[in-house]
Amino acid sequence: MRWQEHAATLADRAAHRTSPWAVHIADLPRHEFVPRWWKRDPEGWTLQDGPAEPDAWLNEAYRDASLVTSVAGRHADRAAPGDRPQGAPTSSATLPSLLVRMYELARIDDSDSVLDVGTGSGYGTALLARRLAPDQVTGVDVDPYLVEAARGRLARLGLAPTVLDTDATGRLPVEDSSADRLVATVSVRPVPASWLRALCTGGRLVTTLAGTSLIVTAEKDDDGGATGRVEWDRAGFMRARHGAHYPDDVRALLDKAAEHDGDEVTRGPYPVVDVANAWDLDSMLSLTTPGIQHEFHQEGELRTALMAHADGSWARASALGADRPTVHQGGPRRLWDALEECRAYWLTHGELPVRGARAFIRPDGTTLLARGKWHVKLT
Structure with a gap:
């Protein structure tokens, strides 16, 4: 299969030609790491079989895009052609340009040992093992099948990272203070204490905060904590999970939000917004009121936003175009009011304070973000 030209094109798109990562993207057969994947359609997820359609396989594998490889714990590699899983993605092959950006933020040098958290398909681990010596790279993933598959793919390319x-x-299978760099392609909140223990003093971590698009970089201090910042870049990664799939979501509560009148009906001051796709607003809300799930629908001019939380709180806001919405809310908290507080801060100050904030991480992982007079504590 003539994949080299595709890989060279991907390298041009994913990294600057002077980047130390470009040559390795051009030299790595990404399609070998994603032989099958899931593609979303209106009825759920459809299996895509690379070897059965080689041209489509190359076109998809060498786009600078993420490919979902597991849905609700159902691996595409193990699926039957007619399978149509429902639920949230649980693993994917990350778009190469985002991998490169995370590695650049980690400031990886040729002599560094790197802990790769969220090995997934193994493609990112392979890039690291090509740039560095294989014994400098340790990859970890919660899914035993993904680890087994990644090992096999890496071995076929002559690569043998751990x-x-x-x-x-939880506790990582590496010696304390042994890693120079830790790069996570899963999101967490808070930063696990084991990550700080794994880093040497002065070692650098790069991760994203769960429920946000915020990238945090930090360097380990002498006291075992770390100090850093929220980067101006954006990235979205799946939450770190503890098993084959995520716990049940609040689907039933979102359905309730779509129909019920609630305990309180008001008029909102601002137009309905698609929160999940308003990255800065979503990130700010997730810091102040974590755990909200969102849905947004538009039929003609009618815009409707739904919010729900596992504590039983929910909200629905509907309006035509940019009109003030009618807001229905129920449960112990007023979720739409929390959103509007964030929007009011934005209008008052001209921006939200989350990006560019300083990050102070204690040895136990408790994190404080602060910018100017604004601060939030993450536990």
């Missing part, structure tokens, strides 16, 4: 299955939010 790849282990473990819950990365």
Whole structure:
């Protein structure tokens, strides 16, 4: 299969030609790491079989895009052609340009040892093992099948980094203070204490905060904590999970939000917004009121936003175009009011304070973000 031209094109798109990562993207057969994947359609997820359609396989594998490889714990590699899983993605092959950006933020040098959290398909681990010596790279993933598959793919390319299955939010299977760099392609909240223990003093971590698009970089301090910042870049990764799939979501509560009148009906001051796709607003809300799930629908001019939380709180806001919405809310908290507080801060100050904030991480992982007079504590 003539994949080299596709890989060269991907390298041009995913990294600057002077980047130390570009040559390795051009030299790595990404299609070998994603032989099958899931593609979303209106009725759920459809299996895509690369070897059965080689041209489509190359076109998809060498786009600078993420490919979902597991849905609700159902691996595409193990699926039958007619399978149509429902639920949230639980693993994917990350778009290469985002991998490169995470590695650049980690400031990886040729002599560094790197802990790769969220091995997934193994493609990112392979890039690291090509750039560095294989014994400088340790990959971990919570899913035993993904680890087994990644090991096989890496071995076929003559690469032998250490790849282990473990819950990365617990104790890591590496010596304390042994890693120079830790790069996570899963999101967490808070930063696990084990990540700080794994880093040497002065070692650098790069991760994203769960429920947000915020990238945090930090360097380990002498006291075992870390100090850093929220980067101006954006990234979205799946939450670190503790098993084959995520716990049940609040689907039933979202359905309730779509129909019930609630305990309180008001008029909102601002137009209905698609929160999940308003990245800065979503991130700010997730810091102040974590755990909300969102849905947004538009039929003609009618815009409707739904919010729900596992504590039983929910909200629905509907309006035509940019009109003030009618807001229905129920449960112990007023979720739409929390959103509007964030929007009011934005209008008052001209921006939200989350990006560019300083990050102070205690040895136990408790994190404080602060910018100017604004601060939030993450536990």
